[in-house]
């Protein structure tokens with residue numbers, strides 16, 4: 067294993083967007099796109115635009131709707147820009163990490179939005195600091211910005227991005243504003259999503275295609291792992307440069323299971339269809355006949371409808387019912403600071419409809435179990451509501467290890483499945499039966515192989531090189547580092 071790395075600094079489970087238009091101001095389309103990506107981050111929201119002469123920036127803590135006043139958008143002049151929503155990782159609520167990160171330097175202005183997490187931040191930061199770079203945050207995004215700014219001093223944009231990609235390791239989907247040029251970059255293994263959309267009068271780059279939909283655009287395609295996409299500054303098109311190529315990708319399967327919107331299309335698959343398909347697999351692998359199938363709203367819905375449909379197709383006498391109601395005004399239980407607060411929040415958030423449940427055997431379907439708080443509380447709630455038996459079916463494999471690639475999953479000690487088998491977990495949550503989905507079902511539903519997925523949280527083996535953890539890849543670094551940036555810079559005909 068090459069020299070060890072670890073994930074330092076806050077994780078960045080976020081949403082990014084970039085827009086280049088033909089004359090019209092980019093701020094409103096960016097704002098609407100951020101609304102569509104709000105589920106990817108609720109801690110802060112920001113937009114950086116460029117009007118051809120100067121950069122404009124507005125970054126605030128809070129939800130998109132709270133972070134911008136109408137006047138703020140009017141002041142963000144220019145037909146090109148980028149935006150960001152940031153996820154509130156417990157313990158890192160920090161105004162200095164809000165993005166886009168922006169900086170002015172000798173070769174112009176830079177804005178940077180990052181989704182993902184680098185695994186060599188500390189060594190890069192040390193090196194840059196030794197060369198006189200001053201840092202204002204402890205995040206990895208600023209490290210990327212300094213690397214890029216340094217490379218732009220003696221290389222053109224494409225070469226500078228390539229050099230930067232050869233230095234930064236880990237997970238990153240970036241939208242970058244270099245003056246009025248907007249770029250999108252996806253790490254060589256394509257861990258986090260990023261896609262390209264065409265608008266009536268321009269182009270957009272976004273974490274998820276749902277953001278393109280709200281702008282009435284058309285999804286063109288996903289940005290490829292290791293690809294740089296440069297939007298033309300008049301919104302007329304884009305250029306593509308395959309800067310780094312690796313044998314395998316490491317797409318995060320959890321994007322499909324939990325994180326992304328079901329109406330987004332990621333790496334060729336509609337998330338909703340994938341979840342339904344995973345539900346079908348769940349029935350095939352561990353179906354149990356009960357009176358009712360109940361989804362845990364909202365994330366378990368598509369899984370449960372796929373599961374119930376497969377059961378009915380097999381002739382099972384089972385109905386599908388929305389027997390749990392969600393109070394959408396309660397914040398996400400996951401980020402509550404204490405276990406007590408998390409348990410209270412589940413109770414506030416989910417309320418069973420007694421009439422649907424009383425006297426029935428039920429199968430409850432959720433996308434995942436992390437700490438086990440939700441499932442423990444649910445079994446209790448459903449039993450109290452009169453369920454005769456409660457069977458839990460989970461649309462993902464057991465989460466046994468942390469995520470270092472940008473999803474806040476909790477530490478190993480907090481994960482209910484770390485070091486425990488399914489029977490022990492069943493006992494802990496007190497369900498009548500419990501079954502997880504197999505890893506093969508995930509690969510199957512995504513029409514890919516395990517070798518092209520990041521499965522770190524369910525196998526404990528990571529596609530990146532992380533200190534103290536094992537890797538499932540032989541080669542984790544893009545090789546053929548070429549300081550001149552000449553080799554491998556190919557322009558495709560997109």
Ligand code: AMP
Pocket residue numbers: 324362365398400401432433434435436437438439440441473474475
């Ligand atoms: P837990 O209650 O800790 O077992 O967490 C599982 C619940 O949290 C499930 O209902 C999931 O939909 C949801 N969940 C899974 N992963 C995450 C995450 N990274 N952030 C927030 N919620 C999550």
